[in-house]
Amino acid sequence: MALPILHLAAAVLFCYSIWYDQNYVKLVVVKNLDGYPCNNRVLFLTIWCLVIQTVYFIVACINDIFGTNERTPLKPPTIRKIKDALFSLAFPLAIYVTVAFWSIYLWDKELIFPEHVRKAFPVWLNHAMHTMVSVFMIVEMLTSYKTYPSRLLGYTLMSCVVLPYIALLFILYGQTGLWVYPVFAYMNWAGRIVFMGSSVCLAYGLYFASEKINNILHPTRMEYQNGNTNSLLHSGMCQ
Incomplete structure (x- = not known):
């Protein structure tokens, strides 16, 4: 029962955060620029992450009702497969956003969250977007096993977010000669390329690490199946 409550709480928080941001946060991303989706918020990786977290927890709620949270179902329903595949993307992305945002914020908040942006965002919304995304993902990781997709599919999903x-x-x-994140304005091109390249490597590294952590925290599907097979063989031999 605790897992469905977690999923519902996260889905409600993130849905409300997106709704509040779009209706009440008045923020000029770049002067004289318009036409980008979500009131130009699509220019921030944070909103990409928040939307993915929202979709994940909505799918998780659907899985709670129509699918299964069994550790390793023999025939997982389609909604469970979608949920697990989305988790493989949502987890590393949430961790990246939290680590990147708060690391730069602690170094110099003006480089990532300048004063005019801080004034526009309520504190709770800032934490919902940059902190709670990771909190919910970590709790989700700790509480249930996920069957990760193939590495090819997993890295493809990651590439469909990172590269675009x-x-x-x-x-x-x-278009504008400006960077949506002020930190890039203080770098030369070599620095920008290194920063972006390092960020891509970190994102893929977090995917790989999350898969390993998932298997360490919870017995893997293969171990579970091998355990069942060994038990059946042992039972048959005893007969």
């Missing part, structure tokens, strides 16, 4: 977002940053720079 980087392209969007360059498109914005080409």
Whole structure:
């Protein structure tokens, strides 16, 4: 019962956060720029992450009702497969957003969250977007086993978020000569390339690490099946 409550709480919080941001947060991302989705918020990786977390927990709620939370179901329903695949993307992305945001914030908040942005965002919304995404994902990791997709599919899902977002940053720079994150304005091109390259490596590294952590925290499907097979063989031999 605790797991469905967790999923519902996260889904409600993130849905409300998106609704509040779109209706009450008045923020000029870049002057004289308009036409991008979500009141130009699509220019921030944070909103990409928040939408993915929201979709994940909504799917998790659907799985709670129509699917299964069994550790390793022999025939997992489609909704469970979708849920587990989404988790493989949502977890590393949430951890990356939290680590990147708060690391730069502690170094110099003006580089990532300048004063005019801080004034526009309520404290609770800032934490919902940059802190709670990781808190819910970590609790989710600790409380249930996920069957990760193949590495090819997992890295493809990650690439479908990371690479288009980087392209969007360059498109914005080409249009305006400005960077949505002030930190890039203080770097030369070598620094920007190194930063972005390191960020991509970190994102993929977090995916790999999350898969390993998942298998350490919970017995893997293969171990479970091997255990059942050995038990059946032993039982048959005893007969």
